[in-house]
Amino acid sequence: MLYVEDVYKSFDGFMAVNGANLYVEKGQIVAVIGPNGAGKTTLFNLITGQLKPDAGKIIFEDEEITRLPPYAICKKGIARSFQIANIFPRLTVFRNVQVSILSQQNKSGKLFRSASNMAVKETYEILEHVGLKDIADHLAGSLSHGDQRILEIAIALGNKPRLLILDEPTAGMSPEETNRTMDLIKDLASARSLTILFCEHDMDIVFNVAQSIMVMHHGRTLVQGPPEQVKQNKEVQEAYLGGDEDA
Amino acid sequence: MEQGHTLTLAAFGSHLLVGLSRAMILFIVSSGLSFVLGVLRVPNVAHGSLYMIGAFAAYAVFTAVGGGSTGFWLALIAAPLVVAAVSFGAERSLFCRLYEREHLMLLLFTFALMLILDDLVKIIWGAEYRSIMAPDYLKGSIIVFGSSFPRYNLFLLAAGPVVAVALWLFTNKTKIGKIARAAAVDREMVGAVGINVSWVFAFAFVLGCFLAGLGGALVAPTVSITLGMDHDIIIEAFLIVTIGGLGNIWGAMVGSLIFGITQSFGVLLWPQFAIVFPYAAVVIVLLMRPTGLLKSVW
């Protein structure tokens, strides 16, 4: 479904992504792992269009999307959540998700209909699924950190994506919250037939959830494969145990 | 035939020089605006008012000392210092409390400052035209390219580069200058290293305003010092900083040169609408390079 081929990105001489490869098959849950600074978020930014690669190709459902702007990529069926909660603080939780749904329905430009009556069912459906229905009328900016992360994902769901990309969805979460989020991911994949790509820096967390893991280190793809295979891989063990920050 | 050819060339050359000397004033004022913009990331809307105060302060000092050569030089030194003091007062009393707030508030504060300073000038000096005179050796004109060229403009042509070099040395070679430049790029880093960012901002703001005052004092002998001086110059400075690249001092130089020269040629070719020429230049530049000709500091 998604094929990232030999992608490079540098910032003022610093190679953030130095030859990354990734393939995601439809229906899979794929995790990209690597220590901080490995280039995971940069890679995701390249895929969803916030950044343009210096070299390489990104192909989604047989179509090249390398140089498209973010909103065009979204329209192709890819939705994404961000590492730092990227929500609409002055809008209610309901409206946060509704904006996304309206965009997907191509109704963002409608001037003379009341938004209160539009996409209400779909919005509540998503809010219910992620467990935010009770606080639908709270201002998003007033939510707790954990709830904001969930809202992040809810907004992405509003786009009815075929591929959902989550950037470090469990960053800063406690162990129970992390488990709950991982369960949510598994649930979303099956309930909505989503293909999910996410990144993490803890391999143990993804072990039970991902069907394929890609390991990044210093911007490069070390290996990609089923979890067991990746865990046994010598290079991966070195990268994780050889003096780098977390593991 | 020969005569006509020389005259056109003379006019060309003469206007070029006038444009250049005007550009020097524009540079001195714009560089101050650009510097503040670079470090504080706020366009100082009051910048024009400070320029105007520089001119009025020069007048005040000049007349207080009884005019003449001493009056002129004293005014040139004292006026920018007065402006610096005023800006320092405004900054430490009120402006600095806004550093943690969103940028829009800082900008609105500078707007309020402009409103207050404008009326203060009106209260202190009234609405009449004032003037001061340059010392004798800078008065009058000499013949350049076959037409007369004010000596004072030669002085400006020299003063501009001197200020540019001094500014460059100050921001690149002194410790405080380097810190200010670092704060422009990454204020959090500077704060994290233990430097008091608020004082860095104070320094940058005061320096920027000093330059505005200096510009006002330098231009004083050549114009009628009056209310409304600030409005003209602030628009020009905004334009120059926009095409030069936000926060970039060299950009301010480039922008000023473009502006001054196109304006000068505008006067030559279409006096009533001379203003259109620099604006046209601005539009062309922005069509090609929307973020300015030189890299903006951030």
Place this chain on the structure above:
Amino acid sequence: MGRWNRKTLLLCTALFVVLLLLPAILPRFYTYILASIFVTSLLAMSLNLVVGHGGLYQFHHCAFYGVSAYTVALLITKAHVPYWIAFGAGPLAAALVGFLIGWFCVRLSKLYFGMLQISLGSLIWALAFRWYSLTGGDDGIHGISMPDLISSTKNSYYFVLIVLTISLILMYIILKSPFGTTLQATRDNPERCEAVGINVRRHQLAALIISTFFAGVAGILYVVVEQSVFPDLLFWVFSLEIFIMCLLGGWFTFAGPIIGAAIMVSLRTFVGVYTEYWTLVLGVLLILLIFFLPEGVMGFVLDKFGTSATHRETGGSH
């Protein structure tokens, strides 16, 4: 929520009726001042569409207002175009200029947007100021004739009130629509909007066209009330004054700008009686606002008396 809306609707209708009846009892001067307030309110509301609800740094809104006013004035006085056609041309001209300048500006980030607008808008001012033969320069254009129907103070008041009300209703509908909600999302987080499939630039440009169109409508109303135009209408300091009105009233609320305009125009008229230093007073007022009332009057009131979080979103209440 339903209860609140009905109550505000009742309040607004009552207010409208009161305003309709006022000219019968007020001296002509006050009718004129009220009409001025209406015109300024519309201008401030149009600005707030893109500032408070759109998050754009629209620093020279009056350029569009002035373009419309001058277009109407010139068409009536120089081209002798029928009144109502001239009235139609004003907002169209404003929206066109809004589109042109906006096209440049939306490509740039916040600060550049604002500075560029001041710069380009000032060009228009400079043209109006210097093109004496066309625009009368600093003197402006006076004695613009108006259709008999609306030429008296009273009648111009009614005309302005009606146009204002219609415009406000339209703006309210637009803000409550998907377009309006999406616009507010672009204010809150343009990057996130791109990621959910919204072409932020196009959306902002559309908002600018709408906003400048309404500024143009305000321009017509100005000509109707004053029957003259001046370059001051195009002056950037005036633009910032309107900006302050939005801030004063509360720019995240729907009706804030109207409150702000009413306060400022009244204050200016009142202060003008005692001193010529209105600019100084305005500056001090602005500083007080920045330090003590950043959410504006409406924001402050809603904070104190608003009962649910929904009140502050999309200007859901008055």
